[in-house]
Amino acid sequence: MIIPGLKGPSAPVDTITVRYGETLRSLSRRYGLSESALAQLNRFVSPAELYAGAMLIVPMTVNQNLALAGRANLASGRSLLELAIVRNEDPWSLALDNNLPGTWTVLPGDVLRVAGDSQTDAPNGLPDAITKVEVDPLLMIQGGTAVIKVYAAPGITMRGSLADRTLNFFPQEYGYVALQGIHALTPPGLYPLTLTGELSGPGGEHFSFSQDVLIQDANFVYDPSLEVDPVTIDPSVTNPEMGLWESLGTPVTPEKMWDGLLASPVPAELTNCRTSFFGTRRSYNGSAYDFFHGGLDFCGQVGTELYAVAAGKVVYTGLLTVRGMVTVIDHGWGVYTAYNHQSEIFVKPGDLVQSGQLIGLGGATGRTTGPHLHWEVWVGGVQVNPVDWLARAYP
Numbered sequence: 001m002i003i004p005g006l007k008g009p010s011a012p013v014d015t016i017t018v019r020y021g022e023t024l025r026s027l028s029r030r031y032g033l034s035e036s037a038l039a040q041l042n043r044f045v046s047p048a049e050l051y052a053g054a055m056l057i058v059p060m061t062v063n064q065n066l067a068l069a070g071r072a073n074l075a076s077g078r079s080l081l082e083l084a085i086v087r088n089e090d091p092w093s094l095a096l097d098n099n100l101p102g103t104w105t106v107l108p109g110d111v112l113r114v115a116g117d118s119q120t121d122a123p124n125g126l127p128d129a130i131t132k133v134e135v136d137p138l139l140m141i142q143g144g145t146a147v148i149k150v151y152a153a154p155g156i157t158m159r160g161s162l163a164d165r166t167l168n169f170f171p172q173e174y175g176y177v178a179l180q181g182i183h184a185l186t187p188p189g190l191y192p193l194t195l196t197g198e199l200s201g202p203g204g205e206h207f208s209f210s211q212d213v214l215i216q217d218a219n220f221v222y223d224p225s226l227e228v229d230p231v232t233i234d235p236s237v238t239n240p241e242m243g244l245w246e247s248l249g250t251p252v253t254p255e256k257m258w259d260g261l262l263a264s265p266v267p268a269e270l271t272n273c274r275t276s277f278f279g280t281r282r283s284y285n286g287s288a289y290d291f292f293h294g295g296l297d298f299c300g301q302v303g304t305e306l307y308a309v310a311a312g313k314v315v316y317t318g319l320l321t322v323r324g325m326v327t328v329i330d331h332g333w334g335v336y337t338a339y340n341h342q343s344e345i346f347v348k349p350g351d352l353v354q355s356g357q358l359i360g361l362g363g364a365t366g367r368t369t370g371p372h373l374h375w376e377v378w379v380g381g382v383q384v385n386p387v388d389w390l391a392r393a394y395p
């Protein structure tokens with residue numbers, strides 16, 4: 001294979017997954033190939049194709065000294081000479097190492113290979129204040145929960161957004177973490193994940209970085225149209241109830257109260273008895289398929305014991321037309337769980353509950369075709385697939 005920009009008549013190539021924070025510029029520095037050669041090799045017509053999670057063809061033989069080199073962002077207003085002095089290097093070697101024709105050709109915010117550091121993730125295109133960003137999963141999916149870990153120096157302020165949702169960042173020993181649900185009806189495609197903030201100290205410099213991530217189709221199945229009491233699909237009833245429901249999961253409590261996997265909300269013998277899964281597309285009384293199933297349904301009878309799935313604070317109990325008798329628990333960091341169609345409720349708003357605590361009994365109140373528990377998990381104001389939260393510990 002003949003690759004433009006690579007030495008020799010042919011060169012072995014490899015494919016890599018583009019991590020969040022990698023730009024065409026940073027990858028060209030990493031693999032010692034010009035940006036245009038890298039774009040040509042991958043048949044890119046636009047830099048937008050370099051989304052986080054994309055597969056990229058790169059030369060296989062990477063000089064380990066290059067791959068393990070450090071990186072430095074050139075702050076705006078700073079010259080290569082100043083950077084060289086700060087790093088105790090000479091500017092002409094810096095220019096040479098970065099394939100620059102001269103010390104005057106660097107751009108503000110440019111990513112440069114520098115000696116000294118040996119971060120395996122370097123060099124990347126992130127602002128200098130951020131060492132590394134882990135996006136899990138890198139390829140997102142409708143109804144999924146995204147975990148964004150930002151490794152950064154202490155003291156910086158951190159904000160961000162994913163698609164149209166504002167991220168809530170919480171301080172950790174390594175930097176910051178945010179959890180965000182992906183709405184089940186988000187059209188599949190590329191969406192920006194944007195990180196902004198200020199460096200610590202007086203007059204801290206503002207930084208901003210944005211890169212697209214891919215949200216994939218979960219291929220939710222279409223249920224046969226359900227026949228229900230017409231009052232439970234009357235918009236004059238369902239819209240205010242939906243408004244209340246969404247408002248309950250919006251506040252963000254800074255204290256994280258859950259720990260590890262969520263427990264089962266039903267007795268052990270019913271944990272694997274599930275009658276309907278999250279995300280199935282629904283039609284009521286022959287309507288369009290504008291609805292989706294926002295929770296996970298467990299088998300149960302009137303009187304089946306229901307348990308809190310993690311420690312938290314009860315924020316709502318009541319009787320609603322569609323959802324029946326409900327309990328909503330705040331677990332902190334914008335994570336909530338809800339328990340619908342109950343026959344009895346044993347807790348009240350303000351109560352602090354523990355994981356596994358009996359909080360009510362199953363029933364058939366509200367819009368339902370029979371007794372069962374409809375259980376929901378909310379993350380960042382969005383209903384997510386509860387199965388994920390039973391299978392892995394977040395964050």
Ligand SMILES: [Zn+2]
Binds near residue numbers: 293295296297374375
């Ligand atoms: Zn349900």
